[in-house]
Amino acid sequence: MILTDVLGSRVYAPAGTYLGRVADARFVLDQPPPGQLLAGARLQGLIVSPHSAGSFMGYERNNVNRPWPLAQILEWWHRGSFLVLWEDIEVMGPETVRLREEFSAYDPGLQGTGTA
Numbered sequence: 001m002i003l004t005d006v007l008g009s010r011v012y013a014p015a016g017t018y019l020g021r022v023a024d025a026r027f028v029l030d031q032p033p034p035g036q037l038l039a040g041a042r043l044q045g046l047i048v049s050p051h052s053a054g055s056f057m058g059y060e061r062n063n064v065n066r067p068w069p070l071a072q073i074l075e076w077w078h079r080g081s082f083l084v085l086w087e088d089i090e091v092m093g094p095e096t097v098r099l100r101e102e103f104s105a106y107d108p109g110l111q112g113t114g115t116a
Helices: 068-077
Strands: 010-012 018-029 041-049 082-085 089-092 096-099
Touching: none
Parallel strands: 010 096
Antiparallel strands: 010 018, 018 041, 041 082, 089 096
16 A cells, blocks of 8 residues: 555544544654664644644644744644544554554644644
């Protein structure tokens, strides 16, 4: 499966409650292996937006607030969005993502993974 197959997929809680759509994916860079210059990217989780499957266009990054009108529109459009970690995904397919029991929702901002 490639990432574009998952973007826009509907996300459901274990009980079947609709939570939103996959708006983006979050990757982290691990330390490069000895003797190599580049680190490997690892999927940390998916960003779920209850109102839009569109991209955050980088505005999930903390302190990005210019141009002001665009930042305000995107903040409103993605209100209630959250990051769900890879470990909390039970089933991931091209149309549906189902989360595991007792999943945690985290702030989608790039600094830390405090709860949303």
